[in-house]
Amino acid sequence: MSDPKLLTTPTSPAGSRRMLLVLAHPDDETLGFGGTIARYAAEGVEVHLVTATSGQKGWVGDPERNPGEAALGRIRREELRRAAAILGVRNVYFLGHTDGELDEVDPEAIVTEIAAYIREFRPDVVLTFGHDGLYGHPDHIAICQFTTAAVVAAANPGSRFLHGFEPHQVSKLYYRAARPGYMSAYEEAFGELVMHIDGEERRSPGWQDWVITTTVNAGARWRQVWIAVRQHRSQLPFYERLQSLSDERHRYLWGTQEFYRAMSVVNGGREKETDLFAGVPAWALTAAA
Numbered sequence: 001m002s003d004p005k006l007l008t009t010p011t012s013p014a015g016s017r018r019m020l021l022v023l024a025h026p027d028d029e030t031l032g033f034g035g036t037i038a039r040y041a042a043e044g045v046e047v048h049l050v051t052a053t054s055g056q057k058g059w060v061g062d063p064e065r066n067p068g069e070a071a072l073g074r075i076r077r078e079e080l081r082r083a084a085a086i087l088g089v090r091n092v093y094f095l096g097h098t099d100g101e102l103d104e105v106d107p108e109a110i111v112t113e114i115a116a117y118i119r120e121f122r123p124d125v126v127l128t129f130g131h132d133g134l135y136g137h138p139d140h141i142a143i144c145q146f147t148t149a150a151v152v153a154a155a156n157p158g159s160r161f162l163h164g165f166e167p168h169q170v171s172k173l174y175y176r177a178a179r180p181g182y183m184s185a186y187e188e189a190f191g192e193l194v195m196h197i198d199g200e201e202r203r204s205p206g207w208q209d210w211v212i213t214t215t216v217n218a219g220a221r222w223r224q225v226w227i228a229v230r231q232h233r234s235q236l237p238f239y240e241r242l243q244s245l246s247d248e249r250h251r252y253l254w255g256t257q258e259f260y261r262a263m264s265v266v267n268g269g270r271e272k273e274t275d276l277f278a279g280v281p282a283w284a285l286t287a288a289a
């Protein structure tokens, strides 16, 4: 809990659509959701981002030059702020937890904190990682579970620890999904995605087509996302291969994002969506709290 909170929610035009992303590390927003953020922000949606850790263990350079966790956390929070501004995020809020330890955080405390943010901002749509954490990352899986719980808690008038804000029912909750083709393109760009957790090897072959409910096309925004990617300068050694990718490959990596509609109170069925706000009726478009 080292980072100052940003408790002031900027006011948005009455009746504007609102989207909240709840993620684990600085750069998750850009690498995993950048095209989606850029597209919706450009369409006038008010986008806010909650990031649970400062990525303070994510040193990818020469070990001799690691500035240490506190300094790296500060650097990465600043990188995130710059990237978020380029993508069009209106407010960034850090929960201040430690990178790599998110699944050890007290669930009641973090769920309450996320739910309070939801009650204050009153988003129509919430985005987070899926149950697989995209490639098995325990922090991504933890934030999926906490965010899902927070969406439930925010709507529950009986929540014990959420005094001070009116309950809020999110219309739709999405998990980031990825087809096998996307996972291979990602590995081609970043190297092999494998995690060794509890003596097991975690890989992600990608989701089957029929599980994916929603594909967001943000191809027109790929250059904007690529600029945002490069704000995460402390991670540049990790991004080295990206420099040599073709425009077409960049467009695919940043401009095509897939989701699983984990919860919706406004639509259902098997029809494939191309808009995260599909089914959100005008009355649900966040009358300001």
Ligand SMILES: [Zn+2]
Pocket: 024, 025, 027, 028, 137, 140
């Ligand atoms: Zn991450």
